Amino acid sequence: MVDTVNSSKPGARWLLPVLLAVQFLVSLDMSVVNVALPDIGGGLGFDAESLAWVVNxxxxxxxxxxxxxxxxxxxxxxxxxxxxxxxxxxxxxxxxGLAQAPWQLV
Structure with missing residues (x-):
């Protein structure tokens, strides 16, 4: 049988945890952007129509x-x-995070 955990490449056992961490950070970041949209709109003066540009x-x-x-x-x-x-x-x-105007964020 082939032992996939102890393969010939020394960093192979860290590949899955690193990929999972990267995917977690991507998901977390998108969630933070969506949760923060009302505060972003109020703090930077976005109207409802242009607030969609933040996510887009x-x-x-x-x-x-x-x-x-x-x-x-x-x-x-x-x-x-x-x-x-x-x-x-x-x-x-x-x-x-340091943006002071809508155009700086977008």
Missing amino acids: AYALTFGGLLMLGGRLADVAGRRRVLVVGFVVFGVASLVG
Whole structure:
């Protein structure tokens, strides 16, 4: 039988926990955005129509960068792209959290 836990690749046992953590963070972030929409609208002066752009801009950017990240992972390596993605995500979240006007958030 083939032992899939102790495969020949040294980092293989960490692949599933890392992927689960990444998926958890993506789900958590989307939930936080949806829960915070009323406060975002009130704090930054969004009207109901333009508040939809917060979720749409997030989803479109996420989808586009997901495809780009997949291609970059093929070229530059999965671990490197994952770490860079975490850093970019953290910086973008900080910038979004410090937004003072609707255009800065979108």
